[in-house]
Amino acid sequence: MARTLGRTASLLSLSAALALVTGCGSDSSSAGNSDEHDGNPVVVVTTTWEGALAKAAGAEDVKVIVPQSVQHAPDYDPKPSDLAAVAGADFVLYAPFEPYAGKIKEAAGSEAELVEVNLDNDADKVNAEVAKLGTLFGTEGAAAKWTEAFDNEYAKLSEDLKAxxxxxxxxxxxxxxxxxxxxxxxxxxxxxxxxxxxxxxxxxxxxxxxxxxxxxxxxxxxxxxxxxxxxxxxxxxxxxxxxxxxxxxxxxxxxxxxxxxxxxx
Known part of the structure:
Protein backbone atom coordinates (compact mmCIF):
# COMPACT_ATOMS: atom_id res chain seq x y z
CA MET A 1 0.00 0.00 0.00
CA ALA A 2 2.84 2.40 0.86
CA ARG A 3 4.37 1.83 -2.60
CA THR A 4 1.00 2.54 -4.24
CA LEU A 5 0.57 5.76 -2.30
CA GLY A 6 4.09 6.80 -3.23
CA ARG A 7 3.42 6.27 -6.93
CA THR A 8 0.15 8.22 -6.68
CA ALA A 9 1.96 11.15 -5.09
CA SER A 10 4.60 11.06 -7.83
CA LEU A 11 1.95 11.13 -10.54
CA LEU A 12 0.18 14.05 -8.87
CA SER A 13 3.49 15.88 -8.86
CA LEU A 14 3.84 15.13 -12.56
CA SER A 15 0.41 16.59 -13.24
CA ALA A 16 1.23 19.70 -11.24
CA ALA A 17 4.48 20.12 -13.12
CA LEU A 18 2.57 20.02 -16.40
CA ALA A 19 1.01 23.36 -15.57
CA LEU A 20 4.47 24.84 -15.21
CA VAL A 21 5.64 23.37 -18.53
CA THR A 22 2.62 24.57 -20.50
CA GLY A 23 2.68 27.92 -18.71
CA CYS A 24 6.21 28.58 -19.97
CA GLY A 25 5.03 28.91 -23.56
CA SER A 26 6.07 25.47 -24.84
CA ASP A 27 5.02 24.80 -28.43
CA SER A 28 2.75 21.76 -28.24
CA SER A 29 2.43 21.69 -32.02
CA SER A 30 5.94 20.20 -32.31
CA ALA A 31 5.04 17.12 -30.25
CA GLY A 32 3.47 13.91 -31.44
CA ASN A 33 4.17 14.36 -35.15
CA SER A 34 6.82 11.94 -36.38
CA ASP A 35 6.49 13.28 -39.96
CA GLU A 36 8.26 16.46 -38.86
CA HIS A 37 11.33 14.43 -37.96
CA ASP A 38 11.93 12.94 -41.41
CA GLY A 39 12.35 9.38 -40.14
CA ASN A 40 14.16 10.51 -36.98
CA PRO A 41 11.44 10.76 -34.32
CA VAL A 42 11.92 11.70 -30.69
CA VAL A 43 11.60 8.47 -28.72
CA VAL A 44 11.21 8.28 -24.94
CA VAL A 45 11.70 4.86 -23.37
CA THR A 46 11.15 3.64 -19.85
CA THR A 47 14.44 1.68 -19.59
CA THR A 48 17.68 1.00 -21.45
CA TRP A 49 16.17 -2.26 -22.73
CA GLU A 50 13.48 -0.48 -24.72
CA GLY A 51 16.11 2.13 -25.57
CA ALA A 52 18.42 -0.45 -27.12
CA LEU A 53 15.58 -1.81 -29.24
CA ALA A 54 14.70 1.70 -30.39
CA LYS A 55 18.32 2.43 -31.25
CA ALA A 56 18.62 -0.88 -33.11
CA ALA A 57 15.54 0.07 -35.11
CA GLY A 58 17.20 3.29 -36.26
CA ALA A 59 16.06 5.89 -33.72
CA GLU A 60 18.74 8.47 -33.02
CA ASP A 61 16.99 10.70 -30.49
CA VAL A 62 16.31 8.33 -27.57
CA LYS A 63 15.70 9.45 -23.99
CA VAL A 64 15.63 6.96 -21.09
CA ILE A 65 13.44 7.58 -18.03
CA VAL A 66 14.44 4.88 -15.53
CA PRO A 67 18.10 5.18 -14.43
CA GLN A 68 20.27 2.17 -15.14
CA SER A 69 21.08 1.97 -11.42
CA VAL A 70 17.49 0.86 -10.71
CA GLN A 71 17.78 -2.90 -10.50
CA HIS A 72 14.07 -3.66 -10.89
CA ALA A 73 12.50 -1.17 -13.30
CA PRO A 74 8.81 -1.70 -12.29
CA ASP A 75 9.67 -0.38 -8.82
CA TYR A 76 10.71 3.01 -10.19
CA ASP A 77 8.66 6.01 -9.07
CA PRO A 78 8.46 8.59 -11.89
CA LYS A 79 9.72 12.08 -11.06
CA PRO A 80 8.38 15.45 -12.25
CA SER A 81 11.62 15.87 -14.18
CA ASP A 82 10.52 12.97 -16.41
CA LEU A 83 7.64 15.09 -17.64
CA ALA A 84 9.48 17.36 -20.07
CA ALA A 85 10.96 14.43 -22.00
CA VAL A 86 7.59 12.72 -22.41
CA ALA A 87 5.82 15.93 -23.36
CA GLY A 88 8.07 16.38 -26.40
CA ALA A 89 8.08 12.78 -27.58
CA ASP A 90 6.71 11.26 -30.75
CA PHE A 91 6.78 7.75 -29.29
CA VAL A 92 6.85 6.40 -25.72
CA LEU A 93 8.05 2.80 -25.46
CA TYR A 94 7.20 0.65 -22.45
CA ALA A 95 6.78 -2.96 -21.39
CA PRO A 96 3.48 -4.36 -20.09
CA PHE A 97 5.01 -5.12 -16.66
CA GLU A 98 5.88 -1.41 -16.26
CA PRO A 99 2.59 0.06 -15.01
CA TYR A 100 3.69 3.68 -14.93
CA ALA A 101 4.36 4.34 -18.64
CA GLY A 102 0.78 5.15 -19.62
CA LYS A 103 0.30 7.23 -16.48
CA ILE A 104 3.42 9.25 -17.26
CA LYS A 105 2.11 9.98 -20.75
CA GLU A 106 -1.33 10.91 -19.40
CA ALA A 107 0.15 13.19 -16.74
CA ALA A 108 2.30 14.91 -19.33
CA GLY A 109 -0.60 15.47 -21.69
CA SER A 110 1.61 14.15 -24.47
CA GLU A 111 0.34 13.39 -27.96
CA ALA A 112 3.01 10.71 -28.30
CA GLU A 113 2.11 7.26 -29.56
CA LEU A 114 2.36 4.78 -26.69
CA VAL A 115 4.05 1.59 -27.95
CA GLU A 116 4.10 -1.66 -25.97
CA VAL A 117 7.36 -3.54 -26.45
CA ASN A 118 7.98 -7.23 -25.86
CA LEU A 119 11.10 -7.34 -23.69
CA ASP A 120 12.61 -10.74 -24.36
CA ASN A 121 16.18 -11.26 -25.54
CA ASP A 122 15.22 -14.33 -27.53
CA ALA A 123 16.83 -13.59 -30.91
CA ASP A 124 13.66 -14.16 -32.95
CA LYS A 125 11.63 -11.87 -30.69
CA VAL A 126 14.30 -9.17 -30.78
CA ASN A 127 14.30 -9.23 -34.58
CA ALA A 128 10.51 -8.99 -34.62
CA GLU A 129 10.51 -5.98 -32.28
CA VAL A 130 13.25 -4.17 -34.20
CA ALA A 131 11.38 -4.68 -37.48
CA LYS A 132 8.13 -3.44 -35.91
CA LEU A 133 9.77 -0.33 -34.49
CA GLY A 134 11.63 0.37 -37.72
CA THR A 135 8.30 0.44 -39.53
CA LEU A 136 6.79 2.77 -36.91
CA PHE A 137 9.76 5.13 -36.99
CA GLY A 138 10.15 5.10 -40.77
CA THR A 139 13.69 3.73 -40.38
CA GLU A 140 13.26 0.30 -41.97
CA GLY A 141 16.64 0.43 -43.71
CA ALA A 142 18.56 1.07 -40.51
CA ALA A 143 16.60 -1.65 -38.72
CA ALA A 144 17.38 -4.19 -41.44
CA LYS A 145 21.09 -3.29 -41.37
CA TRP A 146 21.23 -3.76 -37.60
CA THR A 147 19.37 -7.06 -37.80
CA GLU A 148 21.87 -8.43 -40.31
CA ALA A 149 24.80 -7.50 -38.05
CA PHE A 150 22.99 -8.93 -35.02
CA ASP A 151 22.22 -12.24 -36.74
CA ASN A 152 25.88 -12.63 -37.75
CA GLU A 153 27.13 -11.88 -34.23
CA TYR A 154 24.55 -14.17 -32.65
CA ALA A 155 25.49 -17.05 -34.96
CA LYS A 156 29.19 -16.66 -34.12
CA LEU A 157 28.54 -16.60 -30.36
CA SER A 158 26.25 -19.61 -30.57
CA GLU A 159 28.70 -21.60 -32.66
CA ASP A 160 31.51 -20.84 -30.23
CA LEU A 161 29.42 -21.92 -27.25
CA LYS A 162 28.38 -25.19 -28.90
CA ALA A 163 32.03 -25.93 -29.62
Whole structure:
Protein backbone atom coordinates (compact mmCIF):
# COMPACT_ATOMS: atom_id res chain seq x y z
CA MET A 1 0.00 0.00 0.00
CA ALA A 2 2.84 2.40 0.86
CA ARG A 3 4.37 1.83 -2.60
CA THR A 4 1.00 2.54 -4.24
CA LEU A 5 0.57 5.76 -2.30
CA GLY A 6 4.09 6.80 -3.23
CA ARG A 7 3.42 6.27 -6.93
CA THR A 8 0.15 8.22 -6.68
CA ALA A 9 1.96 11.15 -5.09
CA SER A 10 4.60 11.06 -7.83
CA LEU A 11 1.95 11.13 -10.54
CA LEU A 12 0.18 14.05 -8.87
CA SER A 13 3.49 15.88 -8.86
CA LEU A 14 3.84 15.13 -12.56
CA SER A 15 0.41 16.59 -13.24
CA ALA A 16 1.23 19.70 -11.24
CA ALA A 17 4.48 20.12 -13.12
CA LEU A 18 2.57 20.02 -16.40
CA ALA A 19 1.01 23.36 -15.57
CA LEU A 20 4.47 24.84 -15.21
CA VAL A 21 5.64 23.37 -18.53
CA THR A 22 2.62 24.57 -20.50
CA GLY A 23 2.68 27.92 -18.71
CA CYS A 24 6.21 28.58 -19.97
CA GLY A 25 5.03 28.91 -23.56
CA SER A 26 6.07 25.47 -24.84
CA ASP A 27 5.02 24.80 -28.43
CA SER A 28 2.75 21.76 -28.24
CA SER A 29 2.43 21.69 -32.02
CA SER A 30 5.94 20.20 -32.31
CA ALA A 31 5.04 17.12 -30.25
CA GLY A 32 3.47 13.91 -31.44
CA ASN A 33 4.17 14.36 -35.15
CA SER A 34 6.82 11.94 -36.38
CA ASP A 35 6.49 13.28 -39.96
CA GLU A 36 8.26 16.46 -38.86
CA HIS A 37 11.33 14.43 -37.96
CA ASP A 38 11.93 12.94 -41.41
CA GLY A 39 12.35 9.38 -40.14
CA ASN A 40 14.16 10.51 -36.98
CA PRO A 41 11.44 10.76 -34.32
CA VAL A 42 11.92 11.70 -30.69
CA VAL A 43 11.60 8.47 -28.72
CA VAL A 44 11.21 8.28 -24.94
CA VAL A 45 11.70 4.86 -23.37
CA THR A 46 11.15 3.64 -19.85
CA THR A 47 14.44 1.68 -19.59
CA THR A 48 17.68 1.00 -21.45
CA TRP A 49 16.17 -2.26 -22.73
CA GLU A 50 13.48 -0.48 -24.72
CA GLY A 51 16.11 2.13 -25.57
CA ALA A 52 18.42 -0.45 -27.12
CA LEU A 53 15.58 -1.81 -29.24
CA ALA A 54 14.70 1.70 -30.39
CA LYS A 55 18.32 2.43 -31.25
CA ALA A 56 18.62 -0.88 -33.11
CA ALA A 57 15.54 0.07 -35.11
CA GLY A 58 17.20 3.29 -36.26
CA ALA A 59 16.06 5.89 -33.72
CA GLU A 60 18.74 8.47 -33.02
CA ASP A 61 16.99 10.70 -30.49
CA VAL A 62 16.31 8.33 -27.57
CA LYS A 63 15.70 9.45 -23.99
CA VAL A 64 15.63 6.96 -21.09
CA ILE A 65 13.44 7.58 -18.03
CA VAL A 66 14.44 4.88 -15.53
CA PRO A 67 18.10 5.18 -14.43
CA GLN A 68 20.27 2.17 -15.14
CA SER A 69 21.08 1.97 -11.42
CA VAL A 70 17.49 0.86 -10.71
CA GLN A 71 17.78 -2.90 -10.50
CA HIS A 72 14.07 -3.66 -10.89
CA ALA A 73 12.50 -1.17 -13.30
CA PRO A 74 8.81 -1.70 -12.29
CA ASP A 75 9.67 -0.38 -8.82
CA TYR A 76 10.71 3.01 -10.19
CA ASP A 77 8.66 6.01 -9.07
CA PRO A 78 8.46 8.59 -11.89
CA LYS A 79 9.72 12.08 -11.06
CA PRO A 80 8.38 15.45 -12.25
CA SER A 81 11.62 15.87 -14.18
CA ASP A 82 10.52 12.97 -16.41
CA LEU A 83 7.64 15.09 -17.64
CA ALA A 84 9.48 17.36 -20.07
CA ALA A 85 10.96 14.43 -22.00
CA VAL A 86 7.59 12.72 -22.41
CA ALA A 87 5.82 15.93 -23.36
CA GLY A 88 8.07 16.38 -26.40
CA ALA A 89 8.08 12.78 -27.58
CA ASP A 90 6.71 11.26 -30.75
CA PHE A 91 6.78 7.75 -29.29
CA VAL A 92 6.85 6.40 -25.72
CA LEU A 93 8.05 2.80 -25.46
CA TYR A 94 7.20 0.65 -22.45
CA ALA A 95 6.78 -2.96 -21.39
CA PRO A 96 3.48 -4.36 -20.09
CA PHE A 97 5.01 -5.12 -16.66
CA GLU A 98 5.88 -1.41 -16.26
CA PRO A 99 2.59 0.06 -15.01
CA TYR A 100 3.69 3.68 -14.93
CA ALA A 101 4.36 4.34 -18.64
CA GLY A 102 0.78 5.15 -19.62
CA LYS A 103 0.30 7.23 -16.48
CA ILE A 104 3.42 9.25 -17.26
CA LYS A 105 2.11 9.98 -20.75
CA GLU A 106 -1.33 10.91 -19.40
CA ALA A 107 0.15 13.19 -16.74
CA ALA A 108 2.30 14.91 -19.33
CA GLY A 109 -0.60 15.47 -21.69
CA SER A 110 1.61 14.15 -24.47
CA GLU A 111 0.34 13.39 -27.96
CA ALA A 112 3.01 10.71 -28.30
CA GLU A 113 2.11 7.26 -29.56
CA LEU A 114 2.36 4.78 -26.69
CA VAL A 115 4.05 1.59 -27.95
CA GLU A 116 4.10 -1.66 -25.97
CA VAL A 117 7.36 -3.54 -26.45
CA ASN A 118 7.98 -7.23 -25.86
CA LEU A 119 11.10 -7.34 -23.69
CA ASP A 120 12.61 -10.74 -24.36
CA ASN A 121 16.18 -11.26 -25.54
CA ASP A 122 15.22 -14.33 -27.53
CA ALA A 123 16.83 -13.59 -30.91
CA ASP A 124 13.66 -14.16 -32.95
CA LYS A 125 11.63 -11.87 -30.69
CA VAL A 126 14.30 -9.17 -30.78
CA ASN A 127 14.30 -9.23 -34.58
CA ALA A 128 10.51 -8.99 -34.62
CA GLU A 129 10.51 -5.98 -32.28
CA VAL A 130 13.25 -4.17 -34.20
CA ALA A 131 11.38 -4.68 -37.48
CA LYS A 132 8.13 -3.44 -35.91
CA LEU A 133 9.77 -0.33 -34.49
CA GLY A 134 11.63 0.37 -37.72
CA THR A 135 8.30 0.44 -39.53
CA LEU A 136 6.79 2.77 -36.91
CA PHE A 137 9.76 5.13 -36.99
CA GLY A 138 10.15 5.10 -40.77
CA THR A 139 13.69 3.73 -40.38
CA GLU A 140 13.26 0.30 -41.97
CA GLY A 141 16.64 0.43 -43.71
CA ALA A 142 18.56 1.07 -40.51
CA ALA A 143 16.60 -1.65 -38.72
CA ALA A 144 17.38 -4.19 -41.44
CA LYS A 145 21.09 -3.29 -41.37
CA TRP A 146 21.23 -3.76 -37.60
CA THR A 147 19.37 -7.06 -37.80
CA GLU A 148 21.87 -8.43 -40.31
CA ALA A 149 24.80 -7.50 -38.05
CA PHE A 150 22.99 -8.93 -35.02
CA ASP A 151 22.22 -12.24 -36.74
CA ASN A 152 25.88 -12.63 -37.75
CA GLU A 153 27.13 -11.88 -34.23
CA TYR A 154 24.55 -14.17 -32.65
CA ALA A 155 25.49 -17.05 -34.96
CA LYS A 156 29.19 -16.66 -34.12
CA LEU A 157 28.54 -16.60 -30.36
CA SER A 158 26.25 -19.61 -30.57
CA GLU A 159 28.70 -21.60 -32.66
CA ASP A 160 31.51 -20.84 -30.23
CA LEU A 161 29.42 -21.92 -27.25
CA LYS A 162 28.38 -25.19 -28.90
CA ALA A 163 32.03 -25.93 -29.62
CA UNK A 164 32.65 -25.63 -25.89
CA UNK A 165 30.01 -28.10 -24.72
CA UNK A 166 31.50 -30.28 -21.93
CA UNK A 167 32.33 -33.65 -23.44
CA UNK A 168 30.74 -32.53 -26.69
CA UNK A 169 27.25 -32.87 -25.20
CA UNK A 170 24.62 -30.16 -24.78
CA UNK A 171 24.54 -29.21 -21.07
CA UNK A 172 21.40 -29.64 -18.99
CA UNK A 173 20.19 -26.21 -17.87
CA UNK A 174 17.60 -24.79 -15.49
CA UNK A 175 16.74 -21.14 -16.07
CA UNK A 176 14.75 -18.30 -14.62
CA UNK A 177 11.92 -17.67 -17.09
CA UNK A 178 13.34 -14.34 -18.31
CA UNK A 179 16.82 -15.70 -19.01
CA UNK A 180 15.89 -18.80 -21.01
CA UNK A 181 17.12 -16.97 -24.12
CA UNK A 182 20.68 -17.51 -22.90
CA UNK A 183 20.15 -21.27 -22.80
CA UNK A 184 18.95 -21.09 -26.40
CA UNK A 185 22.04 -19.08 -27.35
CA UNK A 186 24.23 -21.87 -26.00
CA UNK A 187 22.18 -24.62 -27.63
CA UNK A 188 21.67 -26.02 -24.14
CA UNK A 189 19.06 -28.57 -23.14
CA UNK A 190 16.58 -26.53 -21.08
CA UNK A 191 15.12 -29.03 -18.61
CA UNK A 192 13.19 -26.63 -16.40
CA UNK A 193 12.36 -23.02 -15.54
CA UNK A 194 11.46 -21.15 -12.37
CA UNK A 195 10.11 -17.74 -11.35
CA UNK A 196 9.29 -14.98 -11.50
CA UNK A 197 7.48 -15.95 -8.30
CA UNK A 198 9.42 -17.31 -5.34
CA UNK A 199 10.62 -20.86 -5.87
CA UNK A 200 8.76 -23.38 -3.72
CA UNK A 201 10.37 -26.43 -2.09
CA UNK A 202 8.32 -28.66 -4.40
CA UNK A 203 9.68 -26.81 -7.46
CA UNK A 204 13.22 -27.10 -6.18
CA UNK A 205 12.82 -30.83 -5.70
CA UNK A 206 11.41 -31.21 -9.22
CA UNK A 207 14.17 -29.14 -10.80
CA UNK A 208 16.83 -31.01 -8.87
CA UNK A 209 15.62 -34.33 -10.26
CA UNK A 210 16.73 -33.21 -13.72
CA UNK A 211 20.35 -32.99 -12.47
CA UNK A 212 21.23 -29.80 -14.36
CA UNK A 213 24.84 -28.73 -14.66
CA UNK A 214 23.98 -25.03 -15.05
CA UNK A 215 21.44 -22.67 -13.49
CA UNK A 216 20.80 -19.38 -15.29
CA UNK A 217 19.60 -16.78 -12.79
CA UNK A 218 18.14 -13.36 -13.57
CA UNK A 219 20.53 -10.72 -12.21
CA UNK A 220 17.70 -8.20 -11.97
CA UNK A 221 15.43 -10.29 -9.73
CA UNK A 222 17.64 -12.97 -8.24
CA UNK A 223 16.21 -15.40 -5.71
CA UNK A 224 19.64 -16.40 -4.43
CA UNK A 225 21.14 -19.83 -4.91
CA UNK A 226 18.45 -21.90 -6.59
CA UNK A 227 19.80 -25.44 -6.28
CA UNK A 228 22.23 -25.45 -3.36
CA UNK A 229 24.30 -28.60 -2.82
CA UNK A 230 23.33 -29.88 -6.26
CA UNK A 231 26.70 -29.27 -7.85
CA UNK A 232 25.08 -27.09 -10.53
CA UNK A 233 27.00 -23.96 -11.49
CA UNK A 234 24.80 -20.86 -11.15
CA UNK A 235 25.31 -17.94 -13.54
CA UNK A 236 23.81 -14.47 -13.36
CA UNK A 237 22.44 -13.31 -16.70
CA UNK A 238 21.97 -9.57 -17.30
CA UNK A 239 19.07 -8.57 -19.55
CA UNK A 240 19.37 -4.79 -19.59
CA UNK A 241 21.88 -3.03 -21.87
CA UNK A 242 24.14 -0.25 -20.61
CA UNK A 243 23.90 3.51 -21.04
CA UNK A 244 25.19 3.21 -24.61
CA UNK A 245 21.93 1.40 -25.50
CA UNK A 246 23.87 -1.31 -27.32
CA UNK A 247 22.13 -4.68 -27.15
CA UNK A 248 25.02 -6.79 -28.49
CA UNK A 249 27.14 -6.67 -25.29
CA UNK A 250 24.26 -8.36 -23.46
CA UNK A 251 24.76 -11.42 -25.66
CA UNK A 252 28.56 -11.24 -25.56
CA UNK A 253 28.58 -11.05 -21.77
CA UNK A 254 26.12 -13.92 -21.43
CA UNK A 255 28.17 -16.01 -23.85
CA UNK A 256 31.33 -15.26 -21.89
CA UNK A 257 29.76 -16.34 -18.61
CA UNK A 258 28.32 -19.51 -20.16
CA UNK A 259 31.62 -20.43 -21.81
CA UNK A 260 33.51 -19.99 -18.54
CA UNK A 261 30.98 -22.08 -16.62
CA UNK A 262 30.98 -24.87 -19.21
CA UNK A 263 34.77 -25.03 -19.25
CA UNK A 264 34.71 -25.54 -15.50
CA UNK A 265 32.14 -28.36 -15.70
Missing amino acids: GWPGGKSPLVVSQVFTAWAAKLAGANLVGTYGPEAVTPAQLAELGKEKPTLVLDNAHMSTGTVLPDSGAKQIEIVNYPGKDLDLLPVYRNAAGALKEAMSAS
